[in-house]
Amino acid sequence: MANLILDLRRQLNAIGRKYLVVTSDCIAVYQGVAVPDADKGGQPFNYLVPVITLADSAIDYYQVKAYSNWYDGYDHTSLLYLQDVYLNWRNLQGYCPDCKPIAGFRGVAQNKLMMGVVGSADARKPIEYAGPGIIKSFKTWLYSKGYDMVGFNVWNSHWDYLNGNQISSTIVN
Amino acid sequence: MKIVIFVSIVSLLFTASQVNAAPTALTMSYCGFGAFYCGDSYNDDVYSRSNSVLLSYALIAGNGAIIIDADNYPKNLVTTWRNTGKRVLLSIGGPSADWTHVYES
Numbered sequence: 001m002a003n004l005i006l007d008l009r010r011q012l013n014a015i016g017r018k019y020l021v022v023t024s025d026c027i028a029v030y031q032g033v034a035v036p037d038a039d040k041g042g043q044p045f046n047y048l049v050p051v052i053t054l055a056d057s058a059i060d061y062y063q064v065k066a067y068s069n070w071y072d073g074y075d076h077t078s079l080l081y082l083q084d085v086y087l088n089w090r091n092l093q094g095y096c097p098d099c100k101p102i103a104g105f106r107g108v109a110q111n112k113l114m115m116g117v118v119g120s121a122d123a124r125k126p127i128e129y130a131g132p133g134i135i136k137s138f139k140t141w142l143y144s145k146g147y148d149m150v151g152f153n154v155w156n157s158h159w160d161y162l163n164g165n166q167i168s169s170t171i172v173n
Numbered sequence: 174m175k176i177v178i179f180v181s182i183v184s185l186l187f188t189a190s191q192v193n194a195a196p197t198a199l200t201m202s203y204c205g206f207g208a209f210y211c212g213d214s215y216n217d218d219v220y221s222r223s224n225s226v227l228l229s230y231a232l233i234a235g236n237g238a239i240i241i242d243a244d245n246y247p248k249n250l251v252t253t254w255r256n257t258g259k260r261v262l263l264s265i266g267g268p269s270a271d272w273t274h275v276y277e278s
Contacts, residue, residue: 004276021262063200114200139196151198153227154220156211158204161218168220171199 002038002054009058023063023116023153024048029089029108030071031099049105062108063153064089066115067128072096077130082115082138086147089113113149119160119167132170139171200225202264203250206242210267217250225260226251230267237278239265 005020012018027047036043038050052059066085067076072095074081080095087094091107101107121129130138135152142148152171154160160168201223204213211229219226228247232240241263251261266272 001272001276004272019262023264023266025268114198142196149196151196151200151224153200153202154223156202156204156213156229157219157226158213160201160220165220168199168201168223172197172220172222 002051005055005058019060021061022059028069031094032096061112063114067118076128079134079137110148114153116153119154120163123159132166135170199223200227202227202229204229205247207245210242226254227262227264230264233270233274237274
């Protein structure tokens with residue numbers, strides 16, 4: 001995959017400035033498991049770690065799902081869950097009690113990180129809908145810690161619209 | 174174990190939020206195109222203050238080609254979004270994409 005991204009970058013550069021965003025599903029960065037070999041893969045968690053290490057220069061943004069992957073058993077609609085997702089992708093100390101940041105991995109830079117949230121309880125599963133209150137609290141937590149990131153992605157506009165734009169308006173305000 | 178990756182090629186993206194300011198950049202996924210693609214949205218339901226729209230999605234063919242549902246491409250909406258300052262991105266993959274075809278092509 002890293003070679004594909006690097007090659008894609010070269011191809012895109014040939015046709016003008018284009019941005020490349022990687023969105024992950026099931027292959028989340030997580031400090032609690034080993035990192036697979038870049039040439040072998042073989043496990044979902046941390047599959048992207050060697051890819052990020054090898055191809056980060058070719059990737060403009062990472063759009064991380066913050067609603068579906070398992071993170072230390074936290075309820076996906078909780079503030080702790082969003083915090084743990086953020087900390088793991090940045091490779092700061094996450095909430096796994098016996099884990100350490102992944103050695104030799106710088107994590108995703110805050111100016112490349114976006115977190116994906118769902119636009120309503122009907123967009124996917126109710127247990128994946130954090131809601132506006134948790135997102136607002138998460139933004140407050142980022143600020144209080146001096147952390148940052150680019151912003152959020154909402155899945156998707158249809159369900160956010162039917163939900164009265166509660167999620168999108170919370171993000172931009 | 175299936176690995177799903179979306180790679181989006183973007184004409185332009187948002188500016189990074191200010192350091193230590195609460196992040197407010199917003200990309201809305203537009204689940205459009207026909208029923209065999211994403212198929213939730215058919216009208217402009219994108220929040221007006223979003224920075225970018227992520228067109229979801231184009232598919233990957235068995236020969237590695239990227240397939241866009243041209244018949245249902247929201248051309249007028251894309252023009253409207255761009256005219257209002259939004260960046261329009263294309264998401265490639267979808268929930269059942271097999272990137273092996275891309276690697277091997």
